[in-house]
Amino acid sequence: MITIRKDTEIKNIRLSLAKPDKTKIANIDEVLNPTVTLNHGSSVHELSFSIPLKATYDGVIKRNHVVDLLKPWYLIKTEFYGLSIWFIITKRTKSFSSEMDTVQVECRSLQHELSRISVLKYEETSKNLQEVVTDCLKNTSWTVGYIDTLFNVKRRQFDVSSTNKLDFLYSICEKFDAVPVFDTVKETVSFYKESDISKYKGLKLNPRQYMISMDDSDDADELVTRLYATGKDGISINSVNPTGQSYIDDFSYFLFPFQRDEQRNVISHSAYMPDELCHAILDYNDLVNSEGNAFNKLLTQKNEVETGLTELNNELYTLDLEVQKLLDRIEVAKKAGDDTSKLKAQLAVKQKAVAKKKNQITTIESTISQISASISKLKEKLSFENNFSENQQKLLSRFISTTEWSNDSIYDENELYDDANEELESRNTPPVNVTLDIVNFFNCISEKHNWDRFSLGDIVRVQQNDLNTDIKAILSAITIDFEQSNISVTITNGKRVQSDFEKIVKTVYRTNKISTELNKRKIEWDKVTENFNIRNDRISVQPAPPTIASDGTAITHKVNDNGSVDITIQWNYVDSDEDKYNIDGFEVYLHGSDDNEEYTFGSVQASENLQNVKYDRRTATFTGLPSNMYYTIGVQAYRRVDADIDINQILLSDIVKSNHPSENPYLPSPSIEVKGSLSGKVNGLYTISTETKPEDPETGTIWINPQNNKQELFNGEEWIVSSAGSADSLNGFTASTTTSPNSIPVRDELGIISGSIDGNAELLGGRPASDYVLAENIPLPPKFAKGVYIGDGTPSKQIPLSFTPDIVKITPISNEDSMLVIESPTGGYAYQCTASGLSLIGGDLSYGALGDKIFLTGSDENFRGNKLNVKYIWEAYQQN
Template identity: 60%
Template structure:
């Protein structure tokens, strides 16, 4: 293909074709084309070489997939096997590396806005975005990058995985946790696995993590232990277990019983003191909030005091009486002194609380619970690591994220490489094709290696000259028994609840200074005005089931200081319950959006429609540091107080136009011929053959489709019931129409005038290529009564198969007769027919083409 996708020709004469597919990244294709071309020992220059030029496009169709690649490298090669050109290609997202980004700076945007901005003028479009991802807003300041790298940066900021559709030039974004659906596919020794390498590399294990954020901030102030690090020795503790009387039930593989007891005793103390730490944080937060209010009032009083002093000076110069002004000044000084005293009392309260926190942290020092011998033993297991995130400027958020990072590092990462049977080339394994996609979770089990892992498929490597494929499994967890799960809960201390921590907001990056002329105004802005009649918030529905929510407000246009602002900060909080929310109570769950001072409406795009939203608005002014140390003065945060908008629920259901895939309302939808073997609770399975829909509740499958269920709410169907509706689904199980009518007539005709499909003779035909295996299953659209199979080769003979077995022709003295009558010549089952069951491989010789005809006769 030329770069404009105009087709030039087909690549027929090629060899060494391989495709490597990478989850969330670009794919790679390589193949070779011979320098000479011809037959019957007459060769000439291969004309294909003139058509394959660098930067031309390749359309690859394989195993039901279509991927577009661009030729990036051509190598001329010669060896003992001959001369050829080797072509290396990358999938089309690679082209985004040729678009340079000199600067990408945004104050507060969600994933949809960031992705659209990144892909602008590239030919790529945004397709699907998981609506949960659009509730988050992030800041960006990226320079000297490419658009592909920027796209990966955007995904990292939002915790998203990009999936590229090179056919339609679209990108979809999924939550990383949702995309890895487990559909019940197993790889086991003796079942698909040819070779397996399970690598356990402890080099990457960390038991003590030192996190740092922006400008080198640490977690000492929010860590209950007061340390700059967090510990997790669970990998070396396993499988230690003890009873309530400290009797050892099972020893650790690494640590002594004494050290295990000391670590578990310490964890119990940390967990017991956790509530006390929470209360102290709550008290400290309340004191800081009160102090902030009093400091603002103090600042206002000092301004009023200075104005009085200025008036006194003017009066003195004018020779006027200053007695009344001095009285006002004295009263203002008294007010100011009272305010300072109130602040001093709060400072003492804060000091008392901080002393209590310090004492608690002193109590929780780990070293106090270890003898010198245990400290020496523990030193072997202290594997230090560092982790930094420059986008985190709040100690509390840094602490929370470091806990998540530690969970990734506290054990060796899953890294399994497999050489498995390429079942994509086997029609008999078609029931597993849709259970094995990049990003899906599969289970790997090898009793010999004692490997039992659920992990994600991150790489496929197809070598089309082989019957196997290389697979890489990563980013997973070992399957845990109930005992292991309970033990791990003992091995670590409970994560401290940090909702009570007062969080910092980096106003310099979170807001824009739209008007530098007001940077010296210290007056607190007045809050925006929101209508109370229920018309302030509205929404529009999107085709993907998400909604765009718009909020409107009023604000005076005036030169008065209290209305002289830079813009508005919008706060968004989402929840699954309808409880009223107070801004500031869970700051980690609040997302911010910044708009300019002349705006009176703003939209939050691509949000889940079935969540409750609380939206707050705050007018703000950016000022110089000597006016306010944070360089930010904000009004009170206001919100709609109307019952229908506090909080606001766009819809109790999710309405989708078009195909629906993935997870909705915590339910997974899977359409496949085979029912998932070990599904998660909340999985909906649709059989495309019968259109039957079932829901797995965690224990059993429940028929949930009224159109195909044997009963509805316990009531069986009635032949006279009316009306009735029969849903019609396509191959993917998607409802595409319905048939309505009564139970006795259809289209004005009686049921006796119709024949069931099972009563009508059927016939089908097709071809396949043998793979040399015994008893190969060939799938048919119906169960046949007779089969004819012709080989397009003298290496095999024709087969006739019926319900008793298979036959082939033999020549005798009288003429031609049939021989066989058993499964070695083939057999019939419900799914179609099966080739010969012995080493003769009748009907399935390697690389032999077969033509078949299937019949179903009705008596």
């Protein structure tokens, strides 16, 4: 992530030229118009500059030696504002003019080299993020960096052809909703959740702060009010949409600020729609919300009855085969002159069973017809045409803006419907597209308090009162022209700031989603399973289930260096020629949860992940999972069959799980254990474990020295020691019962401390006797304590101490609160910035207070020192 720290020494950009293996060739000293564009997410960074054809060497004008060294695909290393980024030369233009001959150079950041490598075909049925990215980066110089382990709980299907590795990488991120972060120095790609990168740190851009100019455009063509949604293999949202349609509507943009009371009296009018149409839309939403669940229950009933019909048809098919066999045997017996009475008796029984089965099928088909009629009747009741007059439909057509959206990684209707609603919500207003020119405040030391609030991907607030612009959106592009005093900024993917009133009013403009656990996932079994043995496609016997050991040995895990785990499950299956054991393979299910509760497969199918295993294997591994989650794993045998055997062309056994308490569910570890170098988030904080202290930490970063387990927290200004070591060492010094050097002496089993004292009759430890005094004359050392707490949003929070403090300092790890200094029972102070610099403000109880072996946070509704969910570091001192 690109962040400019507050303690960065700001220097002008430095460029150096290197070969493709990063071997440095030359410094590029005379640079004209250097410009860098940093892009957030799935876009490369860009660099452009020019160099003169001639340069001055020892007072003599000669041909610039760098001109002949510049070649396409050579590398440029840039160093600016404490950042280092490698670029590839992609274009070189030689320009002649009467003023100066130059060579113009255009570059893209190093990950652009991945676009040169083709991906001809990649097809996988079930891969998590770590697995598919590892495949993508194979045979390149790039490796996988940090991955949020929650991405490895999800599994996605891929069918990619005729693309390149960079575009493939971007499509992977799209499927997992991940944000890629490229480190061109280490050549690694890390993957974060958008919410972990895009945070609002309090920076506002307005005419009084940094803003020079602004363009805020509304593109009405991008606004969407009707969204058609499709998932994997064309599944739609009909079964979970209250209207039964394959689309969802949201006219809230055009309805606002329409309001009515319970008697339908209009309180405020829409800015776009007539009152009659607003009433009709809200009436229709009320109807859908009241009747929607009934529609879904009918669909569920029909699905269950149709499943029963399929089973009956399969049974009828088997009976018809048996009847045909008996008829053949009777014919053979007749020709041989044998007695056929027993065979005819058997035939009569089978024919009677066939007749009974046909009657059952007729009854089921009648039930399906009744349900279908009820569905049709309810659909007609909820149809648009029956709820809007012809004139209202004409009026509404002016406000219908349609688009199609699909996600071929989603094969569950509930997940598809939820994602479709999120997609429509992001499109139901004109998108934010704001471009600004701002003052380059990185050149102002006095503004360094805002440097790390202006990171690529951060959320910033843009305000311009005269233009009614008030936006919180993502900082998606930063262009720095190093010869100018301004920065160009692009703000996208955000929302106009809404008042609480607007949010409340708009909640009545939408229909509700049906909440049910009866919706069944439509799995395309021909896509997620393999038909390893086509010779068994005519066997109609249900496969026997696998068996799993119940002694707690079925599930194991391996801890990876980054703290994630690979979980492996083993099972047993009979190797036999019996039909019930004649299978094509196994489906292995995984469900992860934060709760230590037994999970039943099928209850929340959107959260289940599948892995296909061949019939001759008895083990499966899920890689890169978070170690501190609870996992339920199930195994199911399957056989792919012909369509006349089963309408879904697959027969499945029951799903079996381990019954051992420690494996149902299975918790690899209650905490995250990291080996070697760690760089990522642990428990919400960035944690790095290296032998050398990080040079470019973010606020809230924890550094762990693996040599002595010492932990330090970076508060944005300095490193604060939060843990001196472990139970086996203190600041790196180990305990010893012997006279080992650089160790802490402890008593042995006899209670004796071994050690030596350097001294003689006149000197002790090299000091004269006058340096030593009686113990009672030695002043007590000052007392000190420190700690951390999370604010709970209450006034006068008490923090207990082992002594009565003389002064307390409270430092928030957030820009939502100020640092407090408390040195009296009557009140404390907070730091404030003025034109002259820092000063203290306060002096009363609302800024905290000292007490007897306690200190208190602010006493009023501002909750100074105890804002909700803000983390604080405190230090208490007592002078003796």
